[in-house]
Amino acid sequence: MANYVSSDAFFLSLSLIWFTQLFWIIDQPTNKLILLNAIILFIAFTVRYNALFYPLIAIVALFQGRHKTLHKIGGIAISFILIGIFITYSSNKYKKLTGHRQFTPFTGWQTANNALYAYRYVDSSKRHSVPKRYQQLDQMVRTYFDTTRDTKKNPQESLMASTVYMWDERSPLCIYMENQFKKDSTAGPFKKWATVAPLLSDYGGFLIREYPKEFIKYYLAPNAIKYYAPPVEFLSQYSTGVDSVTYIAQVWFDYKSKKLKTHFKDYQVKSLDFLPILTGTMNFVLFFSLISFITLKGYKQYVKLNHGMLLVVTLWLVNFGFSVFASPIALRFQLFPILVSFSFSVFLMEYLIKSANGIKIEDKNTQISDTLTNTGDVIVNPNF
Incomplete structure (x- = not known):
């Protein structure tokens, strides 16, 4: 992933640092x-908006920690204040543009x-x-569906639950965007993209409310399956x-030629093909191992592992909801929860x-921690 010119690897690194800090906070x-954890969270949020749900996980960690309620509330407040400042700043910039x-x-x-992806299965x-404000766009959408039935x-x-309509220049959304700026040759791609977004949001919300069954069947369900085994994309x-x-x-990259070289025979990268299968398998293993851990009352023997599992389960559930309802699902977006779940x-x-x-199991780390409490030493928990 780090071989690509994108923010994915950087965001993954920030997420792992932030999540590891939560164990120290506990x-x-x-x-x-x-304070440092809140700052890392803020930086991650500015890189990718997937971090929007991270404060919910941080709340779980803060309230497991052994510190005063006022400090817990303060830690939560700092995270929300920093994110709120960035949201306000971005919204004002888009308002000006x-x-x-937004x-x-x-x-x-x-x-x-x-x-x-749900509306295309609604019979005419x-x-x-x-509403009148959507009629032009809606007519373009229906015309597109009628003329592209031949797969x-x-x-x-x-494709099911993909992102084609966002980026394909042949999609009705992109065509509608270009039509709105036929008389404005000065508008750049970014301004066009940002300007039509509010109407697209309202139109999409209208369709979801009007056809909830189709939305569940043709978008949410396929997207949930993708979450189980995310595509390599x-x-x-x-x-x-x-x-x-x-x-x-x-x-920019100081290449001697425009022609690219690769160690592969062609431009197909097959070295990652096993990851969706491994991810699906580990989701299965995590679920049933957790059930066994609870059934055998392992949470009473491994107190610190119990704290960690609470964070992992929270991460898995919140990320599942965010990904299935509001985000495209791909391997690069899911590597953070995948690595945590695997561990x-x-x-x-x-x-x-x-x-x-x-084999008798003892939470040795609790004993070590209690021993060193009065010395002020900082210890690393071997379980993590």
């Missing part, structure tokens, strides 16, 4: 650590995209009337399958193996 809480106050145009495009005879000629229409191709770069990329699956399996073999 075990060895200090005001400086709480487009005349509409945190991110991506939300509007994503909402409309998700809704269309069962269509509901739409052999339009393979993109065979464009990581399956080196340089997205293109054998050369533009001149500006050549200058704790190993811990749970260790516990089950020891229990099956009659």
Whole structure:
């Protein structure tokens, strides 16, 4: 993932640092650590908005820690204040650019995209009337659906719960955007994209409310399956399958030629193909290992592992809800919860193996922590 020019690797690193700090906050809480954790969270949020749900996980960690309630509330407040400042700043910038106050145009495009994956299965005879402000866009959408029924000629229409309608220039959303700026040759791509986003958000929300059953069946359900085993997406191709770069990329990276070299026989990257299968397997293992851990009352023997599992379960559930309802699901977006889930699956399996073999389990770390409490030493918990 780090071989691509994107923020994915950086965001993953920040997420792992932030999540690791939560364990320290539970075990060895200090005001400086709480402040640092809030700052890392803020930086992660500015890189990718997936961090929007991170404060919910931080709340769980803070209230497990051994510090005063006032400090817990303060730690939560700092995170929300920093994120609130960034949201306000971004909203004001978009207000100045487009005349509409919005945190991110991506939300509007994503909402409309998700809704269309359900709307295309609504028969014309069962269509509901739409408000006047949506009629032009709605007519373009229905015309597009009627002319792309042949999936052999339009393979993109065979995809389920994808993001084609957001980025494909042939999609009705993109065509509508371009039509709105036919008389304005000065508007750049970013301004066009941001300006139509509020209307797309409202239109997508309208379709979801009008056709909730179709939305659940044709978008949420397929997206939930993708969460179980996230697709590799464009990581399956080196340089997205293109054998050369533009001149500006050549200058920026100081390439001698526009032509790209690769160690693969072609531009297909097959080394990651096993990851969706592994992810699905580990989700299965994590779930049943957790059930066994609870049934065998392992939470009474491994107190600190119990604290960690509470964070992991919270991360898994909140990320599931956010990803399925509001975000495209791809391997690169899910690597953070995948790595965390994999790690704790190993811990749970260790516990089950020891229990099956009659090995006595002691939470030695609790004893060590209690011993060092009065010395002020900082310890590393071997369980993590």
